[in-house]
Amino acid sequence: MKLLTAAQIREADAFTVQEQNISSLDLMERAAKAFTGWFENKFQPSEEAFIFCGPGNNGGDGLAVARLLHERKYKVQVFIVGDTAKASEDFKANMERLPDEVQPQKIEEEKDIPELPLIACVIDALFGTGLSRPLTGLYEELVEQLNSSGACITSIDMPSGLYTDSQTPEGSTIIQADNTVSFQLPKQAFFLPQHEEYVGEWHVVPIGLSEQFISGVDTDMFFTTRRDVQHLLKRRRKFSHKGNYGHALMLCGGYGKMGAAVLAARACLRSGVGLLTIQVPSAGYTVLQTAVPEAMTLTDPNRKHLSDLPEDIDKYDVIGMGPGIGTAPPTKTAIGQLLATSSHPLVIDADAINIIASSDRLKEQLPKNKVIFTPHPKEFERLVGKAKNDYERLQRLREFCQEHQCCVTLKGSHTAVGTPSGKVYFNTTGNSGMATGGTGDVLTGIITALVGQQYDLEEACILGVYVHGLAGDLALRTVGEIGMTASDLIDHLPKAFMCLQQPMS
Ligand SMILES: NC(=O)C1=CN([C@@H]2O[C@H](COP(=O)(O)OP(=O)(O)OC[C@H]3O[C@@H](n4cnc5c(N)ncnc54)[C@H](OP(=O)(O)O)[C@@H]3O)[C@@H](O)[C@H]2O)[C@@H](O)CC1
Ligand SMILES: Nc1ncnc2c1ncn2[C@@H]1O[C@H](COP(=O)(O)OP(=O)(O)O)[C@@H](O)[C@H]1O
Ligand SMILES: [K+]
Numbered sequence: 410m411k412l413l414t415a416a417q418i419r420e421a422d423a424f425t426v427q428e429q430n431i432s433s434l435d436l437m438e439r440a441a442k443a444f445t446g447w448f449e450n451k452f453q454p455s456e457e458a459f460i461f462c463g464p465g466n467n468g469g470d471g472l473a474v475a476r477l478l479h480e481r482k483y484k485v486q487v488f489i490v491g492d493t494a495k496a497s498e499d500f501k502a503n504m505e506r507l508p509d510e511v512q513p514q515k516i517e518e519e520k521d522i523p524e525l526p527l528i529a530c531v532i533d534a535l536f537g538t539g540l541s542r543p544l545t546g547l548y549e550e551l552v553e554q555l556n557s558s559g560a561c562i563t564s565i566d567m568p569s570g571l572y573t574d575s576q577t578p579e580g581s582t583i584i585q586a587d588n589t590v591s592f593q594l595p596k597q598a599f600f601l602p603q604h605e606e607y608v609g610e611w612h613v614v615p616i617g618l619s620e621q622f623i624s625g626v627d628t629d630m631f632f633t634t635r636r637d638v639q640h641l642l643k644r645r646r647k648f649s650h651k652g653n654y655g656h657a658l659m660l661c662g663g664y665g666k667m668g669a670a671v672l673a674a675r676a677c678l679r680s681g682v683g684l685l686t687i688q689v690p691s692a693g694y695t696v697l698q699t700a701v702p703e704a705m706t707l708t709d710p711n712r713k714h715l716s717d718l719p720e721d722i723d724k725y726d727v728i729g730m731g732p733g734i735g736t737a738p739p740t741k742t743a744i745g746q747l748l749a750t751s752s753h754p755l756v757i758d759a760d761a762i763n764i765i766a767s768s769d770r771l772k773e774q775l776p777k778n779k780v781i782f783t784p785h786p787k788e789f790e791r792l793v794g795k796a797k798n799d800y801e802r803l804q805r806l807r808e809f810c811q812e813h814q815c816c817v818t819l820k821g822s823h824t825a826v827g828t829p830s831g832k833v834y835f836n837t838t839g840n841s842g843m844a845t846g847g848t849g850d851v852l853t854g855i856i857t858a859l860v861g862q863q864y865d866l867e868e869a870c871i872l873g874v875y876v877h878g879l880a881g882d883l884a885l886r887t888v889g890e891i892g893m894t895a896s897d898l899i900d901h902l903p904k905a906f907m908c909l910q911q912p913m914s
Pocket of ligand 2: 759784785820821822823824838839840841842843844845846847848849850851852877
């Protein structure tokens with residue numbers, strides 16, 4: 410699904426109004442109804458709502474929500490900040506529509522800011538996608554007071570003060586919402602870790618924006634939904650055999666880190682690969698043969714670390730490498746040799762990334778349209794340098810993928826998949842139970858298996874990252890967040906693939 414910029418959202422609103430022959434006030438009413446529906450599911454009428462409205466259409470939403478909540482027997486108090494003489498037409502119309510029982514109070518100076526009860530329910534309708542500069546003056550003061558009030562804050566469309574699709578200037582004051590209820594589509598800002606404390610949990614409510622507009626609009630930012638990945642899944646043919654699903658080679662493991670090889674290998678086998686050969690330092694032979702009997706095990710001449718490549722390397726369909734391998738000089742040499750000679754698709758993780766990051770020569774040798782990198786943010790920083798903020802990091806992601814014609818899964822809560830054409834796909838599955846050692850090794854195994862089965866690099870990343878997070882979400886139901894381990898993800902992979910095979914209701 411596409412992510413739109415603030416400007417594109419404005420165009421989508423205007424297009425929808427034309428296409429559906431409705432007024433912008435009707436669209437605002439839809440938005441307010443959608444928000445109210447979400448709110449009713451979350452909060453009881455016994456909880457008094459304090460609604461803070463700015464001068465634009467976001468404030469207009471707030472006024473309409475106040476009326477709808479009042480009709481549904483919620484107690485509401487409405488506060489208006491800003492010059493209402495200059496307010497939008499739809500804001501004014503919604504002021505008119507307010508019932509007599511709901512009389513808004515104006516906040517014109519600091520002393521007008523109300524003192525909230527200890528447990529208050531705040532609706533933030535100050536600014537949405539129309540924010541054009543950082544908050545100052547009374548707005549800033551109000552937001553600071555709301556943030557420190559301990560109230561449960563729900564933002565309409567955007568946390569006020571946060572830019573929708575670009576870096577908010579440093580030091581700006583921004584609402585720290587517990588929940589953000591966004592219209593039709595999530596906003597780009599929601600996917601960036603630096604915004605966690607402002608956005609809180611985000612939710613999307615439909616408001617019937619034009620499908621035609623959204624499908625035609627040009628964007629290079631996407632978020633992945635089940636609908637997007639489900640159709641990617643390849644069917645297994647009745648008369649197929651193991652030779653049809655790829656033979657993967659994995660170069661993983663090291664002394665004290667043989668578990669990384671076990672996890673990657675088991676995840677690879679649970680992701681549909683036909684055959685798996687894994688090469689480990691010789692100390693790992695018994696471990697691998699015992700823990701992963703389905704895999705064929707080759708041993709490196711070195712006992713403790715990778716130092717050599719298998720002789721018949723050409724026979725494999727994909728090579729996954731990195732988990733647990735360390736950065737010893739012979740390992741660096743072996744990785745260099747692989748990059749220089751291999752014509753395989755390569756899935757490069759962990760220390761294999763660190764090795765390449767440390768050498769400009771190796772970076773130059775990267776074969777085009779053959780490589781997937783799966784870094785966590787620190788590994789990514791080693792590869793491309795330090796970024797000032799998340800937007801700069803995303804820009805580096807796109808540039809790196811374009812320059813090297815490769816894919817990168819920049820891992821995190823919403824893993825961002827960068828592609829050779831400069832597109833970015835944010836993942837939407839997964840949970841913080843996955844923030845535990847070894848889960849990245851599992852992802853390497855999954856993506857290696859998918860590339861082995863002839864998914865193209867971009868598809869393998871998008872699908873692999875999605876199914877990895879889905880396995881985490883399924884594990885959450887049985888083991889919870891705290892007790893979750895990387896092995897739990899592997900155990901839930903079959904169920905995750907089965908979920909994707911089921912038609913959507
Ligand atoms: N369009 C539609 O049909 C629909 C829109 N919808 C809703 O509208 C929201 C977008 O509304 P919007 O475009 O009116 O922008 P909004 O976020 O209210 O702020 C703009 C106002 O604030 C002002 N302003 C900006 N920055 C400022 C600052 N730092 N400090 C002070 N003032 C500042 C700016 O005036 P300026 O001073 O810049 O001229 C302007 O007055 C969207 O998020 C959704 O909630 C839904 O109802 C669905 C239908
Ligand atoms: N808070 C989170 N929410 C969702 N996914 C997460 C979260 N934290 C970590 N993950 C996922 O877990 C994996 C961790 O990978 P990585 O840091 O490489 O771990 P390791 O090196 O221990 O295997 C990544 O796929 C990441 O997206
Ligand atoms: K808001």
